[in-house]
Amino acid sequence: MATKLVAYDDAVKRYDPVLGIEVHVELGTKTKMFCAAEVSFGADPNTQTTPVSLGLPGALPVVNGKGVEYAIRIGLALNCSIAETCRFARKNYFYPDVPKNFQTSQYDEPIAYDGWLDVELEDGEIFRVEIERAHMEEDAGKNTHVGGADGRIQGADYSLVDYNRAGIPLVEIVTKPIEGAGDRAPEVARKYVETLRDIFRALDVSEARMERGNVRADVNVSLRPTPQSPLGTRTETKNVNSFRSVERAVRFEIGRQAAVLDAGEKVVQETRHFHEEDGTTSAGRIKSDADDYRYFPEPDLVPVAPSRAWVEEIRAALPELPAARRRRLLGEWGFTDVEMRDVINAGAIDLIEATVAAGATPAGARKWWMGELARRANADEVSLEALSVTPAQIASLESLIADGKINDKLARQVLDGVLAGEGDPAEVVADRGLEVVSDDGPLLAAIDAALTAQPDIVEKIRSGNLGPIGAIIGSVMKATKGQADAKRVRELVLERIG
Amino acid sequence: MPSITRLSADALAQKLRSGEVTSVEATQCHLDRIADVDGKINAFLQVSADDALATARDIDARRAAGETLHPLAGVPIAVKDVVVTKDLETTAGSKILEGWIPPYDATIVERIKVAGLPILGKTNMDEFAMGSSTEHSAYGNTHNPWDLDRIPGGSGGGSAAAVAAFEAPLAIGTDTGGSIRQPGAVTGTVGVKPTYGSVSRYGLIAMASSLDQAGPVTRTVLDSALLHELIGGHDPRDSTSIPDALPSLVDAARQGATMDLTGLRVGVVTELHGDGYQAGVLARFDESLDLLRAMGAQITEVSCPHFPYALDAYYLIMPAEASSNLAKFDGMRYGLRVEPTSGPVTAETVMAATRGIGFGDEVKRRIILGTYALSAGYYDAYYGSAQKVRTLIQRDFADAFAQVDVLVSPTAPTTAFKLNEKLDDPLAMYLNDVATIPANLAGTPGISVPNGLVDGLPSGFQILAPAKADDRLYRVGAALEAALEKQWGHPLIADVPELV
Numbered sequence: 001m002a003t004k005l006v007a008y009d010d011a012v013k014r015y016d017p018v019l020g021i022e023v024h025v026e027l028g029t030k031t032k033m034f035c036a037a038e039v040s041f042g043a044d045p046n047t048q049t050t051p052v053s054l055g056l057p058g059a060l061p062v063v064n065g066k067g068v069e070y071a072i073r074i075g076l077a078l079n080c081s082i083a084e085t086c087r088f089a090r091k092n093y094f095y096p097d098v099p100k101n102f103q104t105s106q107y108d109e110p111i112a113y114d115g116w117l118d119v120e121l122e123d124g125e126i127f128r129v130e131i132e133r134a135h136m137e138e139d140a141g142k143n144t145h146v147g148g149a150d151g152r153i154q155g156a157d158y159s160l161v162d163y164n165r166a167g168i169p170l171v172e173i174v175t176k177p178i179e180g181a182g183d184r185a186p187e188v189a190r191k192y193v194e195t196l197r198d199i200f201r202a203l204d205v206s207e208a209r210m211e212r213g214n215v216r217a218d219v220n221v222s223l224r225p226t227p228q229s230p231l232g233t234r235t236e237t238k239n240v241n242s243f244r245s246v247e248r249a250v251r252f253e254i255g256r257q258a259a260v261l262d263a264g265e266k267v268v269q270e271t272r273h274f275h276e277e278d279g280t281t282s283a284g285r286i287k288s289d290a291d292d293y294r295y296f297p298e299p300d301l302v303p304v305a306p307s308r309a310w311v312e313e314i315r316a317a318l319p320e321l322p323a324a325r326r327r328r329l330l331g332e333w334g335f336t337d338v339e340m341r342d343v344i345n346a347g348a349i350d351l352i353e354a355t356v357a358a359g360a361t362p363a364g365a366r367k368w369w370m371g372e373l374a375r376r377a378n379a380d381e382v383s384l385e386a387l388s389v390t391p392a393q394i395a396s397l398e399s400l401i402a403d404g405k406i407n408d409k410l411a412r413q414v415l416d417g418v419l420a421g422e423g424d425p426a427e428v429v430a431d432r433g434l435e436v437v438s439d440d441g442p443l444l445a446a447i448d449a450a451l452t453a454q455p456d457i458v459e460k461i462r463s464g465n466l467g468p469i470g471a472i473i474g475s476v477m478k479a480t481k482g483q484a485d486a487k488r489v490r491e492l493v494l495e496r497i498g
Numbered sequence: 499m500p501s502i503t504r505l506s507a508d509a510l511a512q513k514l515r516s517g518e519v520t521s522v523e524a525t526q527c528h529l530d531r532i533a534d535v536d537g538k539i540n541a542f543l544q545v546s547a548d549d550a551l552a553t554a555r556d557i558d559a560r561r562a563a564g565e566t567l568h569p570l571a572g573v574p575i576a577v578k579d580v581v582v583t584k585d586l587e588t589t590a591g592s593k594i595l596e597g598w599i600p601p602y603d604a605t606i607v608e609r610i611k612v613a614g615l616p617i618l619g620k621t622n623m624d625e626f627a628m629g630s631s632t633e634h635s636a637y638g639n640t641h642n643p644w645d646l647d648r649i650p651g652g653s654g655g656g657s658a659a660a661v662a663a664f665e666a667p668l669a670i671g672t673d674t675g676g677s678i679r680q681p682g683a684v685t686g687t688v689g690v691k692p693t694y695g696s697v698s699r700y701g702l703i704a705m706a707s708s709l710d711q712a713g714p715v716t717r718t719v720l721d722s723a724l725l726h727e728l729i730g731g732h733d734p735r736d737s738t739s740i741p742d743a744l745p746s747l748v749d750a751a752r753q754g755a756t757m758d759l760t761g762l763r764v765g766v767v768t769e770l771h772g773d774g775y776q777a778g779v780l781a782r783f784d785e786s787l788d789l790l791r792a793m794g795a796q797i798t799e800v801s802c803p804h805f806p807y808a809l810d811a812y813y814l815i816m817p818a819e820a821s822s823n824l825a826k827f828d829g830m831r832y833g834l835r836v837e838p839t840s841g842p843v844t845a846e847t848v849m850a851a852t853r854g855i856g857f858g859d860e861v862k863r864r865i866i867l868g869t870y871a872l873s874a875g876y877y878d879a880y881y882g883s884a885q886k887v888r889t890l891i892q893r894d895f896a897d898a899f900a901q902v903d904v905l906v907s908p909t910a911p912t913t914a915f916k917l918n919e920k921l922d923d924p925l926a927m928y929l930n931d932v933a934t935i936p937a938n939l940a941g942t943p944g945i946s947v948p949n950g951l952v953d954g955l956p957s958g959f960q961i962l963a964p965a966k967a968d969d970r971l972y973r974v975g976a977a978l979e980a981a982l983e984k985q986w987g988h989p990l991i992a993d994v995p996e997l998v
Binding site for chain 2: 051054055056057058059060061062063090092094095096099100101102159161292294295296299300301302
């Protein structure tokens, strides 16, 4: 039976959506959170384990200092306070992918708390998301269900567990209720997760690759009649693993919950699963207060007490975050807001920055990456980064034009050569003989030939009508295969005619 | 010369060094003794004769080659089965781990192996160290060498009985609420619970992580000091391990043996004396106080007003931690796996069936207690309150140690009781640990030294010191041991029945 939905526009007219987003990010440490097992993607199952990450009897955890440092970096980037002392706790539940049958996490003492993150929406509007906490924990292993229809646990013949992922450090970032997004709630959700992903990368704490599950989002949605009403009952859609899915999951839940409420029924507080194929969610486990993880402080670990000096050291070493960088570059480059947003949306900001750093003007760099190169990337259906041309090569192309060595038209041919792997622009110019002819000798010969061939035009020019001079210049350009410096040709024509 | 098995570890080590005895001979003598008497005692769950002899041969060869060896090199040792030993079955006395061959060594086992002590085998214990009589082992009782109808104490009854029956000169125990000291008291052996964090817990199958501590089980105070120095010291694999170096324990024991305690302030704990203690045990205790006094110690009475709450707090904290520590035994990765006899076979039903069959009653009792104590809505009342009591007990110790250098009490309220006597009365069983538990809650060290017989059964004298002052245990313990031996003309353990 298909789920009843209220059309999205209608739903958000009559209900106020409130979000809560939990984002898990896998940290890019060399080893796991509590043992020396290596962390790398794609290793054979159960090869990246130690007695600790297998939960063998007698094994004890030891905190990975790098993991703590990364968590603090994230906390600081999200404008959080960093705890002077905090503890790990055990979250007790039985599941085969949790080798100890408890997850070592943080409960009432997170490493970072009370922060915020400004999220820039498509139209440039800034939406502030309040951060409740960021805490450290370990990842679980991975179950593979074999047999049965759809790879789910129901109906499987047997299940395999790979503990390579068990114990990989995670930071979980929990928002406060996100209110006031209104009909833009799905976009806010997506942009929030995107912004976090960009921050993780800028901080160099994670590869933050969504497709590998490095970043996973759980999205809580509830509806209420008006922004003044008390919060409604929420659902939690788990493990939404792409930006687009985050947006779709929120959108779907708003429509679904509106239909439930319209029918005079109650939204069930539950975990829901998102389905990529059709953008729907379906009910999972009923989530209730009966869920009892019996949290208690992890007695095998001592409290983590980052010294203030260390925290300040980490703060001082924080790289420039994406939003600040965008603001800075906007000022330095002098682009308009619209130009800047196009650059960001095209994923060209790094390339343009590198091109400018290599000596190009910001306008020149933008012209190339957003123009000719964007067209070529688009035609080949690849990203800008995937083009086989470097920012330095674009900068040198620009400088060849500025020096008058080549013109725009020649530059495109030079670019063809670079993309074809013929070397740097200067080499391509030399090898293909594309340099602009500005030596007067060969130009004068071509000009004289053109003037002789078109005496009527020479007459018109002599009588003061400069209009037809283009025809002479065109002939000269044709004769020199486009390599003539048009400006110089014009000067020489006028000189010759007197 | 007395039989090799009757030697203290220190005396045997001297004979090994002088070449009078080889480690192979010493090891073989102990293996023979095990073969002769363990049918009656049942101290060992596993005897690793081949590995022990291989280690012994290696040590003999290295000694012959002139290598400098650890003072205890070549002296055989028994290890409680709760300590993980690579390639040697480790069950913690439980069916649920039957047949589990660990792929790694506990840190203390690694240290024992590096020092070259042949490991004779793994000793019996209450399942997962839960008990005071070793009757909760899934592999049968251990019998007290002093009276085979009586319990050897617990949970480390196997280690204590093995040492008391001359099956091993040294053994490793673990003490969460008294599991080294109480068996020491009722078997006439020496047992030490070191300062929490001073001996690595890496590779100890955890019962209650914040209370567990491994320590030596021996026949003399000096032997305990030698073994304690070998296994102790910082371990980066245990986050709760203390980075400080151990105080010199062997020196303290040797100093104590000179029987001079001039100026030492000894506090008798009011709350660990009197009601509930067997008259004979109290009589031996008072006689020991007289000996300490005669050596120059000042004896005063010190009150620790929160000690009466220690047992209650312990029976909330310990089961709470145990309920979580024992969750990993689920049949998924190692040990026993039981499929349900009816209904669907899923991970959940296999876990339930495995735990239902794999765990004994006492373990289930504590898992249920602990699960309840940690439940939402009860956490503050139970686990939270118990932690507050723990803090108060730590303060009691701090206040007491501001007045005296060591505290003393009987180790256990009674001598060894009969097998099955308290098996159906858990609360009576728990009371055995009333005097030993406060030190676990506070993380402070304690020793039990045999101090006489009551109706032919040993009693123990407990000495407690501040954290990181384990050396005081050895000084006072060795002094008392020397004074008693002087009085009796021989060590108490010489009175243990022959058994063959």
